[in-house]
Amino acid sequence: MTDKKEVGLFEDWLKRIVEHPLEAEKRRFIWEVMRSPFVEFHYSLLKDNSLDEQFRRDLMHRFNEHGEKAETLLLSKLDNGEDKDFQADMIFLLGKMSKKHKATTLAYARKFAESKNIYERDRAIIVLGWIGTMEDTHIFENHLLQDTDMHCRAWSASSFMQLWFKEESEMLKQKAFRVYKIALAAEKDYFVLSVILSAIREMGKTKLGISQTALDELDTEKIDASKVKALRFLDKALKS
Template identity: 30%
Template sequence: MDLQKRYEELKRQNFPDSDRIKFIADLGASGEIEYHYKLICKDRDEGTNLNLSSSFYKHDKEGLEFLFEVLDNEKEECMKVFAAYLIAETLSKLRHRDFYALFCSRLIPIMTSLIESKDALLRQKIIIALGWIGSLDEIDILTKQMLEDKDSFCRAWSASSLMQMSFHGVDKELLQEKTKPCFASAIAAETDLYACGIMIEAAQVLFGKKWISSSAVEDVDAEKIEKARKSAARFLNK
């Protein structure tokens, strides 16, 4: 059965997990790059959250070239962000490939221009993606968003992305050195308790501390967040 027929059959059955996972793997292993991308777009538009993009990296360099072509021809800002995010997600799984650095250097200038978007949801996607593929050069962009963005989620995800960079090839000691005063300022100034909790959690991972639990952040436990804020401030201002 070809992929299109299989998709229609899965849709009719309301996408049972085991069949969906097999279908996603087969999509990535196929040469149907354009069809795969169309299904990812359809999934986004219909809000079905099928995780179809998870195997796009299997298209390797060809898949990335296809996405850059989409990006080059796209005029609509939200679709440009969508394509850039998918390229970053794909690249984050192809770090070992010899073309990784070249594609990152092509994508990052596009992403840094898109971060100026007036749409907070689009900025959030770009901020998250920078955490996957950003280098030391992008630290200043993320610290600026963490300190100055008007959207609390953008500020929170900027902190998370700075922490993510330490898992994705950016020198941890340099990252700590460059971000320590910024985390101190951002955590002290943050008025949104959830964003503050996320910042503290990101900083504690980056600096190897234990100031707050994930559950306290998720529950927006004001008392625990404020206590952690004081502990974080003492360390970060040293």
């Protein structure tokens, strides 16, 4: 009974925030709810479309403060097939907090990476970059070279780099460079090209004649010039 009463107080507080959306009050609400034991209530807010988008994003950003209870809740919902339209976000949240249940999260991420739903693939590929292993490089390769969605291709390029950051494996770098070389020759989207070039710059410790600012701003002329240098760099790196 006490829990219901306390959740009711949060619900009343939330109604007042919706009616009078003061930023300071939103921040205080998030601080209190993330420190509360009401994980299910916090979770319900992440899917509440009556709340403004930024408020929901801020609530989502703090959901991992519930620790293992949050992990357990999300995995139980995935196991039971609940909230189908929110499962991609569940995977993303689990990827950021996964500790005790990392193996289960990894299994779900691998499954979702092959989903027909673009957003599910998108989120899963990012998570695999965070918590995946060398075993997952074939997923990055397949999506970088074949996915129809530019974000899925871009995150695949980035996930090679994220994985490499964890251990700086020479074998992984060589695998990534071989895939980047094929992708650079075929890719037409400048956002994807910019991510590939950023990854090569980081992993190869080379500037490629372009700044990160030019890549972020999708300066097509500079990206085209850098692409030529990158292909030469990769040729040399793969022969050595």
